[in-house]
Amino acid sequence: MKSISEDNTVEKKLIDRVYWLTRLRWIAILGVVATILTASRFFRVSLEVRPLYSIAVFLAIYNGLFSWLMRHLQGRQMYGVIKALANLQIFLDLTCLAFLIHFSGGVENPFYFYFIFHIIIAGILLSRRETVILATYAAILFSAIVLGEQRGFLHHYSLLGTFAVSLHENFTYVLGVSFVFVSTLYIAAYLTTSISSRLHERERSLTKANELLAEKDRIKSEYVLRVSHDLKEDLAAVHTCVEPVQKGVTGSLNEEQMNLLSRATGRSKQLIVYIDALLEITKLKLTEKMEMSSFSVVDLIREIVESIGSMAQHERRTFEVQMDPGIPSMKGVRIYIQEALLNILKNSLKYTPEGGKITLRVQSDRSWLRVQVTDTGMGIPADDLPQIFTEFYRAKNAKALLKKGTGLGLSIAKKIVEMHHGKIGIESRLGQGTSVSLEIPLDL
Amino acid sequence: MSKILIVDDDADIVEAMRLVLEKRGHKVTLAADGNEGMAKARAGKPDVIILDVMMPGLDGFEVARELKRDSQTRNISILMLTAIKDKMGFDFQKEGVDPNWLPVDDYCDKPLDYELLLEKVDQLVRHKKN
Numbered sequence: 001m002k003s004i005s006e007d008n009t010v011e012k013k014l015i016d017r018v019y020w021l022t023r024l025r026w027i028a029i030l031g032v033v034a035t036i037l038t039a040s041r042f043f044r045v046s047l048e049v050r051p052l053y054s055i056a057v058f059l060a061i062y063n064g065l066f067s068w069l070m071r072h073l074q075g076r077q078m079y080g081v082i083k084a085l086a087n088l089q090i091f092l093d094l095t096c097l098a099f100l101i102h103f104s105g106g107v108e109n110p111f112y113f114y115f116i117f118h119i120i121i122a123g124i125l126l127s128r129r130e131t132v133i134l135a136t137y138a139a140i141l142f143s144a145i146v147l148g149e150q151r152g153f154l155h156h157y158s159l160l161g162t163f164a165v166s167l168h169e170n171f172t173y174v175l176g177v178s179f180v181f182v183s184t185l186y187i188a189a190y191l192t193t194s195i196s197s198r199l200h201e202r203e204r205s206l207t208k209a210n211e212l213l214a215e216k217d218r219i220k221s222e223y224v225l226r227v228s229h230d231l232k233e234d235l236a237a238v239h240t241c242v243e244p245v246q247k248g249v250t251g252s253l254n255e256e257q258m259n260l261l262s263r264a265t266g267r268s269k270q271l272i273v274y275i276d277a278l279l280e281i282t283k284l285k286l287t288e289k290m291e292m293s294s295f296s297v298v299d300l301i302r303e304i305v306e307s308i309g310s311m312a313q314h315e316r317r318t319f320e321v322q323m324d325p326g327i328p329s330m331k332g333v334r335i336y337i338q339e340a341l342l343n344i345l346k347n348s349l350k351y352t353p354e355g356g357k358i359t360l361r362v363q364s365d366r367s368w369l370r371v372q373v374t375d376t377g378m379g380i381p382a383d384d385l386p387q388i389f390t391e392f393y394r395a396k397n398a399k400a401l402l403k404k405g406t407g408l409g410l411s412i413a414k415k416i417v418e419m420h421h422g423k424i425g426i427e428s429r430l431g432q433g434t435s436v437s438l439e440i441p442l443d444l
Numbered sequence: 445m446s447k448i449l450i451v452d453d454d455a456d457i458v459e460a461m462r463l464v465l466e467k468r469g470h471k472v473t474l475a476a477d478g479n480e481g482m483a484k485a486r487a488g489k490p491d492v493i494i495l496d497v498m499m500p501g502l503d504g505f506e507v508a509r510e511l512k513r514d515s516q517t518r519n520i521s522i523l524m525l526t527a528i529k530d531k532m533g534f535d536f537q538k539e540g541v542d543p544n545w546l547p548v549d550d551y552c553d554k555p556l557d558y559e560l561l562l563e564k565v566d567q568l569v570r571h572k573k574n
Contacts, residue, residue, distance in 0.1 A: 236555035237456040244464050244558050
């Protein structure tokens with residue numbers, strides 16, 4: 001049973017291809033006109049140009065109609081209608097080609113080969129049954145013209161004057177050509193639909209494979225979530241049992257006992273931080289709906305500045321905030337945006353030494369919020385920069401400076417920004433500093 | 445000397461809390477699940493109940509509501525232990541809870557800061573005396 005998303009892709013592909021057909025037809029019409037002009041003027045072939053140009057005009061009119069119809073239908077899901085229109089278009093194309101051939105020599109005009117292109121196009125767009133029906137129609141049209149002209153039922157518009165022989169009266173010739181022609185049509189119909197159905201099969205299995213992968217990823221994320229919760233529970237218990245002992249609640253400790261217990265609680269605290277970050281990013285990955293609300297950017301920035309400001313002062317670093325006046329409210333998940341900005345600022349704090357400077361620039365234009373965090377920290381090596389947003393990735397110099405670090409701060413920030421349909425970018429020079437810039441739509 | 449009842453299924457955390465509270469001079473009784481907790485609350489009439497949320501069987505929410513419904517236990521102060529911020533994304537302390545839905549008197553996040561726990565217990569005990 002096909003899934004809904006599969007149907008939409010197949011439909012969308014059909015609409016795109018039929019649209020492509022209308023565009024192709026404009027080129028074909030130009031070709032017809034050019035051929036008539038070149039043949040009659042340049043090669044001096046004797047042609048009844050009036051009926052030929054009339055057919056070209058007719059083609060232009062109905063292609064214009066179809067183009068308008070296709071544009072009108074492009075938004076809607078009307079698979080059946082689109083298919084019917086595709087059939088109709090090819091039907092009319094075959095009819096016009098038949099008339100063009102009839103008015104320009106019939107069996108004398110090798111352009112009857114072009115019927116094959118229409119059958120190939122039909123094979124790509126339509127089902128095998130529809131393609132064979134159209135091939136049959138083309139066969140009937142062609143046979144009617146060449147046999148009709150041979151028998152004398154139809155007027156023959158000869159290309160005489162150019163070619164001396166009256167091939168059209170020769171039954172054997174006409175029959176031979178008809179046979180080759182008709183067989184080519186059916187073979188083309190069969191071949192194209194075989195290739196086409198194989199392609200469709202491949203498309204379907206790829207779509208299914210992708211869905212399966214997405215599902216597996218989701219299952220994995222839920223597993224990570226469960227395991228992380230369990231790990232956190234145990235770690236919390238470790239911490240709860242050791243901390244009172246360390247703080248002397250169960251009696252005084254000697255130096256060596258204090259020493260080792262401090263190390264133990266320090267490590268368990270670090271693990272809790274690590275697992276919290278892992279839980280955070282896994283939850284973000286699993287979140288499908290976001291609880292959006294309108295909130296004041298100015299208030300949010302003020303809160304962030306307060307918490308970062310005191311941390312920065314702690315090691316004599318300057319923290320400068322440049323906020324444009326009149327920044328409007330934005331729509332999003334406030335705690336997530338706060339977290340993204342805090343993660344970026346905390347990185348700057350971690351990797352900017354004493355005496356350094358961190359600048360937070362906040363601007364907005366009509367529909368975007370732009371935030372930039374620049375620091376004079378140790379920067380990121382050029383070969384680490386392309387991977388810096390990857391989960392758990394830490395640059396070499398970051399690892400050297402601080403052995404502990406989750407490698408998730410920027411990944412979480414990136415995920416949050418992308419969930420808000422925004423963009424995040426980073427520039428850095430080793431030894432000079434780093435600049436992270438965010439662009440988030442004010443309203444989605 | 446106040447009576448504290450701890451209702452929590454995590455034996456290790458319970459032991460740590462017991463030690464810490466007893467050192468402080470409180471008298472501590474333990475219950476490993478919601479039903480045992482209700483029974484001991486009715487029998488012992490503690491001053492404060494430290495209640496974990498995630499327990500097998502009757503969970504913390506249900507126990508809290510039951511305690512407040514029962515006239516024998518209505519006046520006991522409830523201190524709830526929560527790690528739910530992670531599981532539900534709900535920060536009890538910041539966002540506040542409808543007291544009818546969750547009738548507890550205070551909360552404490554896990555992993556426990558035992559000094560904060562002692563402070564909150566003391567606060568609840570003092571509040572009761574007044």
